[in-house]
Amino acid sequence: MPSFKIFDVAGAGMSAQSVRLNTTASNLANADSVGSDPNAVYKARHPVFEAVRAQLGSKEMGSAVQVKGIVEDQTPAAARYEPGNPLADANGYVYAPNVNVVEEMTDMISASRSYQNNVEVMNTAKEMMLATLRLGQ
Amino acid sequence: MPVNLDTYLGVHATALKLRSQRTEVLASNLANIDTPGYRARDIDFKSVLAAANGGDSSSVQMTATRPGHIGAATANGTVTPELKYRTPLAPSLDGNTVDAQLEQAAFAENAVHYQATLSFLSAKFRSLMTAITGQ
Numbered sequence: 414m415p416s417f418k419i420f421d422v423a424g425a426g427m428s429a430q431s432v433r434l435n436t437t438a439s440n441l442a443n444a445d446s447v448g449s450d451p452n453a454v455y456k457a458r459h460p461v462f463e464a465v466r467a468q469l470g471s472k473e474m475g476s477a478v479q480v481k482g483i484v485e486d487q488t489p490a491a492a493r494y495e496p497g498n499p500l501a502d503a504n505g506y507v508y509a510p511n512v513n514v515v516e517e518m519t520d521m522i523s524a525s526r527s528y529q530n531n532v533e534v535m536n537t538a539k540e541m542m543l544a545t546l547r548l549g550q
Numbered sequence: 551m552p553v554n555l556d557t558y559l560g561v562h563a564t565a566l567k568l569r570s571q572r573t574e575v576l577a578s579n580l581a582n583i584d585t586p587g588y589r590a591r592d593i594d595f596k597s598v599l600a601a602a603n604g605g606d607s608s609s610v611q612m613t614a615t616r617p618g619h620i621g622a623a624t625a626n627g628t629v630t631p632e633l634k635y636r637t638p639l640a641p642s643l644d645g646n647t648v649d650a651q652l653e654q655a656a657f658a659e660n661a662v663h664y665q666a667t668l669s670f671l672s673a674k675f676r677s678l679m680t681a682i683t684g685q
Contacts, residue, residue, distance in 0.1 A: 416570065419577045426581030433584070462585040464578075474571050474593075474633065475578035478585055527583050530650070534577045537661050541573065544668055545566075549675035 418475055419538040425465070425477035426531035432480045433460050433524040440512045441521075447493070447507040449500045455510040457486035457517075486511050558678070562670045564602045568595060569664040571631060576657045579648050586644035590636040590653065598631040 436458045448454035463481035488511040496505035556563070572593045582588040638647035 416574060419574055422574065422577045422581045426583075429581075430584075462582070464582050464585050464588045474631075475574040476582065477578070478581045523584070526650075530580050530583065530654070534580050534657065537657070538573060538577065541570070541661060541664055544665060548668060548672055549679075 420535060422475045422477045423531045423535040423538065425479060426534075427528055429460070429462055429478045429480050430524045430528040430531065432483075434521065434528070436460055436483060437517050437521045437524060440517050441514065443510055444512040444514050444517075445509070447495075447498070447500055447509050448490075449502045449507060451490045451492070451508040454490045454508045455512070456490075457488075457510065457512045458483050459486065459520075460484075553678070559671060559674055561599065561603060562667050562674070565599060566664065566667045566671065568593065568599055568602070568631065569660060569667060572660050573657070573664065575633060576653055576660060579653045580650075580657065582646075583648045583650055583653075584646070586646060588646050588648060590638070590648045591633045592636055592656070593631045594634055 440457045443455040446455045460483050461481045462478050465477045465479050490508040490511055492506045492508055494505055495501055495507050498507045501507050572595060575591055575593055579590045579592075636647060636649075636652075639649060639652075641647045
């Protein structure tokens with residue numbers, strides 16, 4: 414019977430991918446949140462994944478995945494000349510977040526495909542376990 | 551008719567165990583599809599199964615006597631398969647060598663083979679039941 418660890422591995426994958434979808438949603442929602450200070454304006458966020466290695470000598474085969482941290486994109490904010498904007502600074506500039514909408518959209522598709530992958534793995538593992546339970550009947 | 555259940559089931563019991571371990575390895579590859587620096591791994595099913603069944607009797611076998619030792623087939627047929635890294639066809643810049651399509655295909659293939667082994671085992675049990683009940 415496939416060990417119950419597959420559910421942990423696939424579950425960790427789903428959780429990591431949903432964190433990624435969350436940051437993408439946050440980035441897209443704030444793509445137009447301009448500000449008057451280039452340092453205080455919203456910065457794009459990206460999760461960094463890390464494999465959870467099994468202990469040396471343990472019988473475990475697989476390694477799950479976890480979110481090691483979320484990093485902020487350090488690309489400088491783009492300045493736009495909008496003197497009519499209430500958020501404009503003394504020189505009439507507002508600062509737009511460094512969110513690349515196209516990049517975020519592709520990231521979103523990639524994350525949702527990976528999530529579906531993990532769901533399929535979990536479904537298959539479940540079917541294999543149930544078939545094993547029916548063995549000899 | 552004295553029946554030793556282990557020999558009666560033949561290679562299928564070990565094969566089933568190996569298939570389930572391979573499922574776990576392939577599931578890990580698919581879960582780490584976006585992890586930077588993760589290298590895809592797999593079990594060489596054929597060689598591990600051959601080793602579990604005594605393998606080539608002329609070759610010298612290694613024995614794992616401590617938990618840190620790299621696995622080899624033990625006397626009672628249980629196996630701790632050695633994981634091997636997949637040779638990447640197109641590794642990405644972040645060092646990840648998981649190929650989604652390749653892993654999905656391997657996972658599907660492994661699941662089908664698992665079901666096949668289950669069918670063989672099922673048939674073995676059924677014929678044993680026929681022998682016991684005599685009907």
